[in-house]
Amino acid sequence: MEEFIARLLDLQECDREIDRLKADLESIPREMKIHRKDTEGHEAKFSLFKDNLDEIRNRQKKLTGDRQDNVARIADYKSRLISLKSNSEYTAMLKQITHTEKMNDQIDNMILEAMYEEDEALQVLERALKDRDRAVKRSAIREESLSAKLKDLEKSLDDIQVRRSEISSKVDTKRLKMYEKSRSTGHREVVTGIKHGSCGGCLTKIPPQKAGEIKGGKTYICPLCGSYVVWTSDSSF
Ligand SMILES: [Zn+2]
Known part of the structure; x- marks a missing residue:
């Protein structure tokens, strides 16, 4: 991460x-x-x-x-x-x-x-x-x-x-602004974990290969909800 x-x-x-x-x-x-x-x-x-x-x-x-x-x-x-x-x-x-x-x-x-x-x-x-x-x-x-x-x-x-x-x-100021703007529009999971192979924010399925990369620490932005999707302790494919 x-x-x-x-x-x-x-x-x-x-x-x-x-x-x-x-x-x-x-x-x-x-x-x-x-x-x-x-x-x-x-x-x-x-x-x-x-x-x-x-x-x-x-x-x-x-x-x-x-x-x-x-x-x-x-x-x-x-x-x-x-x-x-x-x-x-x-x-x-x-x-x-x-x-x-x-x-x-x-x-x-x-x-x-x-x-x-x-x-x-x-x-x-x-x-x-x-x-x-x-x-x-x-x-x-x-x-x-x-x-x-x-x-x-x-x-x-x-x-x-x-x-x-x-x-x-x-x-970083730019990222902080983006985070705050996102939250102010009601988006409560700017950073979210993978849950059962899907984005924890909007439940969109993430391709297994991408999920593997995320597990490896790569930054991934959900194309649907714009969340940063990360691998957390309760994440799974
Ligand atoms: Zn999403």
Whole structure:
């Protein structure tokens, strides 16, 4: 293998590693976003259940208030009974008292129902609170490890970029330009190995005689994809 090809091969290895690291780096903010969304979902659920409980408690307060008003009203009606002159007034007031007492019976039932509802809502809320806390904790742990991973990846990327510039400084400018141009157009295997007698880049069959020459160290450019085809440790005819 000619020296410049060996260098291009090293450079290509670096670039592959850089691509991998960059892809990993890009996946981290995405994953963090997923965790945050999960936590937000739990928060929203919790606040919904909390609103429900508040509504039940407000209803209870209102019912209790209504009930007290009715009790006061009944007491007032009763106090006025003795001062009533006519029978019809008396009967009407008694009716009013009975009606108000009935209303309070209904209110008592509603208060009891609201108490059961409150119990249930409280249990649901407690479960949601536990779920939320668990999700927040899980997210925090995951985010911490993702931040650590981010730092590691950034460090690795810096290191490999230093290595890359060392290698590229040793590659002939013209060949380096050609390599970079080729890569920038999406060609990821500027230097490729023979795989089962074919070009590793585009799988075009290479004549056996040529393959033999490549094995012997001769430079070969694939006529179809333009890759430098070399003999690598996993190459075969
Ligand atoms: Zn090819």
